[in-house]
Amino acid sequence: MxxxxxxxxxxxxxxxxxxxxxxxxxxxxxxxxxxxxxxxxxxxxxxxxxxxxxxxxxxxxxxxxxxxxxxxxxxxxxxxxxxxxxxxxxxxxxxxxxxxxxxxxxxxxxxxxxxxxxxxxxxxxxxxxxxxxxxxxxxxxxxxxxxxxxxxxxxxxxxxxxxxxxxxxxxxxxxxxxxxxxxxxxxxxxxxxxxxxxxxxxxxxxxxxxxxxxxxxxxxxxxDPKRNAEYAVKVLLKFLLLERQSMPVAEVVPLFASIPLMQAIASRHLGMSTEQLAAWAIKQLVRACSARVENELLLNDG
CATH class of the missing domain: 3.60.15.10 (Ribonuclease Z/Hydroxyacylglutathione hydrolase-like)
Known part of the structure; x- marks a missing residue:
């Protein structure tokens, strides 16, 4: 058509x-x-x-x-x-x-x-x-x-x-x-x-x-509404990575701490600290081949 x-x-x-x-x-x-x-x-x-x-x-x-x-x-x-x-x-x-x-x-x-x-x-x-x-x-x-x-x-x-x-x-x-x-x-x-x-x-x-x-x-x-929350975290981090293309791994935690919705998801939906959420999100993107870590940098991929 x-x-x-x-x-x-x-x-x-x-x-x-x-x-x-x-x-x-x-x-x-x-x-x-x-x-x-x-x-x-x-x-x-x-x-x-x-x-x-x-x-x-x-x-x-x-x-x-x-x-x-x-x-x-x-x-x-x-x-x-x-x-x-x-x-x-x-x-x-x-x-x-x-x-x-x-x-x-x-x-x-x-x-x-x-x-x-x-x-x-x-x-x-x-x-x-x-x-x-x-x-x-x-x-x-x-x-x-x-x-x-x-x-x-x-x-x-x-x-x-x-x-x-x-x-x-x-x-x-x-x-x-x-x-x-x-x-x-x-x-x-x-x-x-x-x-x-x-x-x-x-x-x-x-x-x-x-x-x-x-x-x-x-x-x-x-x-299981937790799945929607997890999906949102991965989408939000991928969006930020698409915009920047790369960021120091060490900056992901303070970045998450500066985003109100990430803080709400961490505490209200997933029961994680900001540090735990950042580590989890990075791992998920790397596992999905949507990002990679090289020389302490998180790089956009996929």
Missing amino acids: KLHPSIHVFERGWLSSNNVLLLGRHDAAMIDSGYVAHKQQTLDLVRHALHGRRLDRLYTTHLHSDHCGGNAALQAHFGCDTYIPEPEAEKVRHWDEDALSFKATGQQCERFSIDGVISAGETLTLGDLEWQVLGAPGHHAHSVIFYCPSEKVLVSADALWQNGFGVIFPELEGDEGFAEAAATLDVIAGLDAKLVIPGHGAVFEDVDAALSRARRRLDFLSA
């Missing part, structure tokens, strides 16, 4: 989310902007695809740094109107670093402004096609996804990948997340989607198979 000619997907690595550019006859919109460390690459990709046109609108599926880190750069260059899920609006307007996820996860995001909000139940015209905005809590409590009924295309963010989904962060913060993630998978199953543009990874067509894998993964995690 081919994408409609108005839909352009920039598949990125795991540090930056995929970007979806929607080119209409009279305007251009984009969904998600990647991580701040890749902002120049994001800008170059968009400028090349626009061929001198302006980016008019920018939409963010959820306020994680790998999905909104390029917002400020795109705003500065194009002056595009920017929209985020409605419950996050005041946090962004006041740039509340304690309420936003960036500080808690040890990640970066340049401050950006917003021009409006999006809410579940809305219908938007993007790339001359009608897209439904659907609520997709689970990975993030206020995430949204976009579905185009005429093309049977779903922009699923981190609610559904070809093999799983993003960390269920609300569970780590003391809120319900597993049930919401299951409900979101039910919503996706109720659509007639034939092609999915995920937040990470390649565009795929085997929607039913992906949903089955996601449900099995969710059952595995929810059966």
Whole structure:
């Protein structure tokens, strides 16, 4: 199944989310902007695809740094109107670093402004096609996804990948997340989607198979919430390593100590000290061939 000619997907690595550019006859919109460390690459990709046109609108599926880190750069260059899920609006307007996820996860995001909000139940015209905005809590409590009924295309963010989904962060913060993630998978199953543009990874067509894998993964995690916590630690360390490419092993403990979410996971979910958690996380990445240790340096791998 081919994408409609108005839909352009920039598949990125795991540090930056995929970007979806929607080119209409009279305007251009984009969904998600990647991580701040890749902002120049994001800008170059968009400028090349626009061929001198302006980016008019920018939409963010959820306020994680790998999905909104390029917002400020795109705003500065194009002056595009920017929209985020409605419950996050005041946090962004006041740039509340304690309420936003960036500080808690040890990640970066340049401050950006917003021009409006999006809410579940809305219908938007993007790339001359009608897209439904659907609520997709689970990975993030206020995430949204976009579905185009005429093309049977779903922009699923981190609610559904070809093999799983993003960390269920609300569970780590003391809120319900597993049930919401299951409900979101039910919503996706109720659509007639034939092609999915995920937040990470390649565009795929085997929607039913992906949903089955996601449900099995969710059952595995929810059966023992410790598994979700362990997964989060590995993901967060891998993200930091992707950004830095290398770091002294001795700096991992103080780095973990500076990240509020790591501290919460260590004490609340895993019953470990910061030192124990850092040692465990390094061992797990090395075992998975996602990192290696050489000359007292932790190096990105895989």
